[in-house]
Amino acid sequence: MSAACALSVSSLSVRLSRPDGEPRFILRDIGFALDRGETLGIVGESGCGKSTLLAAMLGSIGKGLQIGTGSIRLDGREIVGIDRQQLEHLRGRQIALVPQNAAQTLTPSLTIGRHFEEQLALKTDLPAAARRERAAELVATMRLPDPAAVLARYPHQLSGGQQQRIGIALALAGQPSVLLLDEPTTALDVTTKLAILDLLREIGAQEKLAMIYVSHDIGVIACMSDRIGVVYAGELVEEAQALVLLNSPRHPYAAGLLASVPRMEAQTMPEALPGTPPGPRPASAYCAFSPRCARATGLCRTQWPAQTQLTPEHRLACHHPLEPFGLRPDRPASIATIRQTANGAIQAPDIPLITVESLEIAYRKRSLADFTRGRTPQATVSDVSFTVAPGEVLGLIGESGSGKSTILRSIAGLLAPRHGEMRFAGQVLADNVACRSPDQRGRIQMIYQNPDDSLNPRQSVRQIIQRPLIWFRGLKGAELDAEVKALVDTVRLPARHAERRPGELSGGEKQRVAIARALAARPSLLLCDEITSALDVSVQAAILGLLDELRRETNVAMLFVSHDMAVIRHIADRIVILQAGRICEAGATGTIMAHPSHPYSASLIAAACGYDAYFR
Amino acid sequence: MNRTSTALSDVRRVAKAVLVQPSGALGLVILVFHVLMMVVAPIVVPYDYAAQSASDMFLPPSSAHWLGTDNLGRDVLTRVMLGGQAAAVTTVLATTVAVAWGAVAGITAGYRGGLFDELFMRLIDSFQAVPWLLFVMLIAVTLGNAPIVLILVLGFCYGLQSARVARAATLDIVARDYIWAAKARGEPMLTILWQEIMPNIRNVLLVDGAMQWSWMLLWFSSLSFLGLGVSPPHPDWGLMISDARLYLTVIPWAALAPMIALSTFIIGINLTADAFGKALGIDRSAGEAGA
Numbered sequence: 007m008s009a010a011c012a013l014s015v016s017s018l019s020v021r022l023s024r025p026d027g028e029p030r031f032i033l034r035d036i037g038f039a040l041d042r043g044e045t046l047g048i049v050g051e052s053g054c055g056k057s058t059l060l061a062a063m064l065g066s067i068g069k070g071l072q073i074g075t076g077s078i079r080l081d082g083r084e085i086v087g088i089d090r091q092q093l094e095h096l097r098g099r100q101i102a103l104v105p106q107n108a109a110q111t112l113t114p115s116l117t118i119g120r121h122f123e124e125q126l127a128l129k130t131d132l133p134a135a136a137r138r139e140r141a142a143e144l145v146a147t148m149r150l151p152d153p154a155a156v157l158a159r160y161p162h163q164l165s166g167g168q169q170q171r172i173g174i175a176l177a178l179a180g181q182p183s184v185l186l187l188d189e190p191t192t193a194l195d196v197t198t199k200l201a202i203l204d205l206l207r208e209i210g211a212q213e214k215l216a217m218i219y220v221s222h223d224i225g226v227i228a229c230m231s232d233r234i235g236v237v238y239a240g241e242l243v244e245e246a247q248a249l250v251l252l253n254s255p256r257h258p259y260a261a262g263l264l265a266s267v268p269r270m271e272a273q274t275m276p277e278a279l280p281g282t283p284p285g286p287r288p289a290s291a292y293c294a295f296s297p298r299c300a301r302a303t304g305l306c307r308t309q310w311p312a313q314t315q316l317t318p319e320h321r322l323a324c325h326h327p328l329e330p331f332g333l334r335p336d337r338p339a340s341i342a343t344i345r346q347t348a349n350g351a352i353q354a355p356d357i358p359l360i361t362v363e364s365l366e367i368a369y370r371k372r373s374l375a376d377f378t379r380g381r382t383p384q385a386t387v388s389d390v391s392f393t394v395a396p397g398e399v400l401g402l403i404g405e406s407g408s409g410k411s412t413i414l415r416s417i418a419g420l421l422a423p424r425h426g427e428m429r430f431a432g433q434v435l436a437d438n439v440a441c442r443s444p445d446q447r448g449r450i451q452m453i454y455q456n457p458d459d460s461l462n463p464r465q466s467v468r469q470i471i472q473r474p475l476i477w478f479r480g481l482k483g484a485e486l487d488a489e490v491k492a493l494v495d496t497v498r499l500p501a502r503h504a505e506r507r508p509g510e511l512s513g514g515e516k517q518r519v520a521i522a523r524a525l526a527a528r529p530s531l532l533l534c535d536e537i538t539s540a541l542d543v544s545v546q547a548a549i550l551g552l553l554d555e556l557r558r559e560t561n562v563a564m565l566f567v568s569h570d571m572a573v574i575r576h577i578a579d580r581i582v583i584l585q586a587g588r589i590c591e592a593g594a595t596g597t598i599m600a601h602p603s604h605p606y607s608a609s610l611i612a613a614a615c616g617y618d619a620y621f622r
Numbered sequence: 623m624n625r626t627s628t629a630l631s632d633v634r635r636v637a638k639a640v641l642v643q644p645s646g647a648l649g650l651v652i653l654v655f656h657v658l659m660m661v662v663a664p665i666v667v668p669y670d671y672a673a674q675s676a677s678d679m680f681l682p683p684s685s686a687h688w689l690g691t692d693n694l695g696r697d698v699l700t701r702v703m704l705g706g707q708a709a710a711v712t713t714v715l716a717t718t719v720a721v722a723w724g725a726v727a728g729i730t731a732g733y734r735g736g737l738f739d740e741l742f743m744r745l746i747d748s749f750q751a752v753p754w755l756l757f758v759m760l761i762a763v764t765l766g767n768a769p770i771v772l773i774l775v776l777g778f779c780y781g782l783q784s785a786r787v788a789r790a791a792t793l794d795i796v797a798r799d800y801i802w803a804a805k806a807r808g809e810p811m812l813t814i815l816w817q818e819i820m821p822n823i824r825n826v827l828l829v830d831g832a833m834q835w836s837w838m839l840l841w842f843s844s845l846s847f848l849g850l851g852v853s854p855p856h857p858d859w860g861l862m863i864s865d866a867r868l869y870l871t872v873i874p875w876a877a878l879a880p881m882i883a884l885s886t887f888i889i890g891i892n893l894t895a896d897a898f899g900k901a902l903g904i905d906r907s908a909g910e911a912g913a
Contacts, residue, residue: 377737415802418802418806419806420802420805420806439805439806439808440808442808444808447806447807447808450806451806452802452803452806454799454802454803455799456799459798459799459800460798460799460800460802460803461800462798462800462818462821462822463822464821464822465821473804473807474807477807477808477809478807523803527807
């Protein structure tokens with residue numbers, strides 16, 4: 007590698023440091039080089055070693071890990087094996103990290119100005135007066151209005167997006183040449199996210215930064231990167247120029263991952279990638295992806311694929327790569343075609359399953375202080391009306407805080423609305439779930455955002471699924487066992503999982519259990535609250551496919567909440583767009599996607615389409 | 623059947639996790655020693671605990687009296703061996719009372735939330751502002767110091783702390799979606815408390831109860847020291863320390879022996895409870911947050 011490289015990594019491996027037994031690798035034989043002004047995007051599912059890779063470049067891999075072999079050079083200088091003091095000197099000055107959640111890295115009791123003061127004193131040689139100036143300058147670069155005022159504030163006085171900008175500015179304080187970005191926009195809303203990405207691109211070009219952008223959001227990676235590396239089980243299985251990789255991935259894993267991304271333009275449902283990535287592996291003699299790969303042959307299971315150089319810019323580790331342009335979005339749909347009816351044909355249904363009329367909801371209960379001061383908490387949702395027909399999927403879309411989940415909770419009877427009426431199957435739906443009939447409770451089922459939170463960790467999958475069967479349908483004995491088995495099968499889980507606890511399952515498996523629990527009550531309306539947002543794209547595609555199938559088999563209606571336009575587009579017949587607790591636009595999916603009439607919906611759609619431009 | 627076998631393997635796993643910690647193993651050894659001593663003492667003690675003898679007063683340790691005799695000529699070893707029983711039994715019962723009512727009250731407050739919770743917590747705050755030793759003394763003086771009175775009063779006072787712990791643990795659980803899912807099914811409150819919440823906070827309550835027990839022992843001994851616990855001539859560590867303190871320079875062993883017995887017992891309980899906490903993955907310092 008030439009000395010001009012800002013960062014070069016060669017045959018890097020990181021393993022669990024256990025004295026006994028075979029070493030297990032978290033990262034294996036990673037190599038790449040990055041020039042100034044270049045951005046490398048790294049994608050892969052959770053648990054593939056993305057974060058460990060970043061940690062290794064900062065020289066701070068966790069306890070219990072050790073760098074096996076390899077070298078990491080910063081501007082030609084080796085950092086593997088140098089001592090702590092030298093490392094600390096390099097961090098911030100040559101290489102810096104923008105963490106995932108800036109809010110957690112800022113000290114709540116210090117002003118933003120103090121954060122900069124500390125960072126600049128540590129990482130630059132500027133005198134005190136110049137430091138203050140430089141801080142204001144950095145804040146201004148982040149396009150934050152009134153830098154002086156921002157510096158005087160405390161972290162909690164800034165919004166999530168502003169905090170993330172401060173996080174970036176702090177990372178840039180020492181004028182590093184390499185910037186590591188660890189999912190810096192994951193916690194942000196679509197529009198804020200786009201603004202931050204824009205800013206990062208601009209700063210990257212301006213300061214000639216070499217950036218490594220790690221994310222599981224392939225859309226973001228597509229926007230940001232000049233080159234993309236795909237990591238699987240700690241190995242860099244494919245690396246190429248962004249446009250080449252996005253449009254013609256050669257490694258089956260890269261192709262599978264890309265196919266599972268929901269797209270605005272595609273006519274088919276995103277395709278699921280079966281299976282989960284393996285944990286830390288011994289230096290095995292076979293391809294790590296072979297158990298999940300449709301193209302795997304005996305060769306893949308016996309011989310480890312070495313990395314080959316297809317072109318100077320394209321490297322690949324696979325025995326049976328796909329043909330160039332092997333991923334064609336126009337191949338026959340394997341799961342379901344996108345609902346054609348959505349092209350403006352659907353009117354509001356005649357006999358709605360559920361009708362919601364002028365709903366107004368306040369989230370907070372009145373506290374003691376409210377009572378004494380005679381206050382009424384502010385409404386989070388106001389004047390919301392819609393209907394859902396049997397078998398229909400209504401998408402509810404909006405940014406965080408727009409009241410999507412609040413509406414679902416009210417329909418589930420968990421949060422009494424202040425005003426408004428709900429009717430279910432022709433009958434008035436009581437505000438409080440306790441006042442509803444068992445039939446109503448059973449027929450409206452909710453699936454929650456985060457399965458870690460919605461499954462009791464102390465109960466087995468069987469206990470979780472059988473509770474609604476006993477409660478709503480009075481099953482017992484052999485009948486109960488048979489039904490649990492059938493449900494576990496319906497959501498495509500192996501039967502042995504019934505005896506496990508949620509802690510022993512992967513994220514996607516947990517969400518399947520949550521779906522099985524909802525189905526156990528034989529619902530006619532499923533309330534889905536961002537149910538795929540906590541999952542990897544590959545798993546998300548599988549869950550969406552499952553729901554689509556269930557809808558066609560059982561004619562269950564869904565109220566599907568999401569902040570992701572592309573996801574909604576694939577599953578919803580009609581959509582309702584919420585902004586700050588009010589409906590700003592509603593209508594058939596196809597119509598709104600093609601001709602949004604409200605500027606806010608137009609911006610949401612544009613944000614989602616933005617990524618699509620990078621795919622062929 | 624499946625359930626019992628997992629419960630058994632859970633117990634085995636936790637026991638193992640306690641024993642691999644040196645402090646846990648030591649604590650358990652001390653605890654078992656004390657408990658065994660309390661069980662066998664009535665059979666093996668060399669003398670009658672109440673037998674006074676004017677000729678044997680103030681004797682130093684010897685082969686006849688291993689720990690010497692006290693100011694009334696009673697054998698100190700006998701009295702130390704027997705002296706933990708009353709305290710241990712009373713405080714175990716009082717701890718059970720404390721954890722039971724504290725858990726019920728704390729879980730209910732945490733679960734109900736809102737105004738009910740706030741009023742309940744302010745009530746607990748005001749109770750905790752009362753210097754409770756005086757409160758217990760007042761009760762003991764007015765209602766007498768029968769064991770049942772002491773058990774209930776100590777149980778009440780310590781239950782306040784247990785209620786805080788139970789409430790804090792519940793608050794963490796009650797906002798989880800699985801509780802909302804149970805509510806959405808229309809499950810009755812008791813089912814939710816027992817089936818969904820209790821399994822998640824049981825360990826916290828157990829470990830907290832064990833720590834409470836050691837505190838309670840100390841305070842029970844203080845009551846005895848003040849003459850409000852066990853009535854003479856029945857032997858009790860607190861009472862023995864109180865009796866012997868007047869003759870500290872003459873017969874230090876008569877005070878030292880029960881002191882050591884009491885402290886080792888408490889250390890044993892604390893070490894074991896801490897090890898249990900670690901084995902069950904509970905950070906005790908975090909358990910009280912949010913109270």
